[in-house]
Amino acid sequence: MKAVMSAARYLFIICLPFLLLTVVIAAAVNSNWLYTHGFQKFDVRQVLADNGLYVTGQDMANIAHGFIHYWNSGEKYISLTVQQQGEMVAIFNQDEILHFRDVKRLFRLDYYVLLGTLLYCLIFSLVCIYREKGKYRKMLARAVLWGSGITLGIMFAAGIGAFIDFDQLFYDFHLLVFTNNFWSTPGNMLLLFPDGFWYDAVTYIVIAIAVLAVILTGLAWSYLATHQDKNHLLQP
Numbered sequence: 202m203k204a205v206m207s208a209a210r211y212l213f214i215i216c217l218p219f220l221l222l223t224v225v226i227a228a229a230v231n232s233n234w235l236y237t238h239g240f241q242k243f244d245v246r247q248v249l250a251d252n253g254l255y256v257t258g259q260d261m262a263n264i265a266h267g268f269i270h271y272w273n274s275g276e277k278y279i280s281l282t283v284q285q286q287g288e289m290v291a292i293f294n295q296d297e298i299l300h301f302r303d304v305k306r307l308f309r310l311d312y313y314v315l316l317g318t319l320l321y322c323l324i325f326s327l328v329c330i331y332r333e334k335g336k337y338r339k340m341l342a343r344a345v346l347w348g349s350g351i352t353l354g355i356m357f358a359a360g361i362g363a364f365i366d367f368d369q370l371f372y373d374f375h376l377l378v379f380t381n382n383f384w385s386t387p388g389n390m391l392l393l394f395p396d397g398f399w400y401d402a403v404t405y406i407v408i409a410i411a412v413l414a415v416i417l418t419g420l421a422w423s424y425l426a427t428h429q430d431k432n433h434l435l436q437p
Contacts, residue, residue: 206337210344213325216318217348217417218355223315225409229402230272230308236265239398248392254292256283264292264393271301272308279305297390300383307378339428345421352414356407363407367400 229235240246240261249256256264260283271279279301282289293301329341362370375384385391 206340209325209328210340213322213341213344214348214351216321217345218352219314220318220322221352221410221413223311223318225406225413226308226311227315228409229406230311231269233265233269235402235405236268237262239401240265240393242401243395243397245393245395248395249389252389252392254283254290254389254392255285260284272305278302292389294386294388296383296386297388299381300379300386300390303379303381303383339425342421342424345417346425349414349418349421353411353418356411356414359403360407360411363400363403367403368396371396371399 246256246258246261264281264283267279267281278298279293280298281292283292284290325344326341329337
């Protein structure tokens with residue numbers, strides 16, 4: 202049993218960063234505020250008008266809602282329209298629609314990883330808390346310390362990398378995860394989501410993950426300190 206719990210502990214340490222990453226990404230994907238704030242900050246409505254697409258404030262709100270609905274729906278392709286001179290006009294061209302299909306697959310993968318890591322971390326935590334009258338609670342706390350510490354290290358590196366050259370990182374990310382170049386298709390997609398929008402989104406995500414990791418670190422550290430385990434706080 203000791204070997205099993207030891208292996209389970211290391212798996213928990215590996216899963217925790219993925220859990221924090223995926224839960225924050227899922228929250229961001231479904232955050233209406235993130236879309237509308239970005240649209241307003243970068244004056245997307247005016248940018249669209251300058252390129253021949255005239256939309257109202259309500260249209261922008263509908264677009265944000267439409268994306269959130271699409272990510273969580275069973276629809277294979279996104280279909281967003283706005284009224285132009287009395288006619289309903291599609292916002293995106295075919296290549297843009299195909300790109301959003303690829304993006305949706307990534308978000309679905311995020312959901313699956315979130316579900317899997319959440320279930321595992323929850324089960325491991327419950328076992329540690331309740332098995333043999335809490336015998337493994339300190340093991341859980343130390344695992345949380347390590348998992349949160351690894352997460353903070355990754356977020357620090359990501360933050361430094363984004364600060365130094367976000368554009369290059371963003372470009373490399375697209376080359377890594379997409380097998381086509383639909384992501385660079387000229388059209389309203391790039392107008393709706395300029396580079397600044399993504400820089401802000403990544404910044405919010407990194408900060409949110411770091412905050413969660415700090416909270417977990419504080420809770421685990423406090424538990425170990427109050428249970429007289431100060432000499433083994435960093436034991437994996």
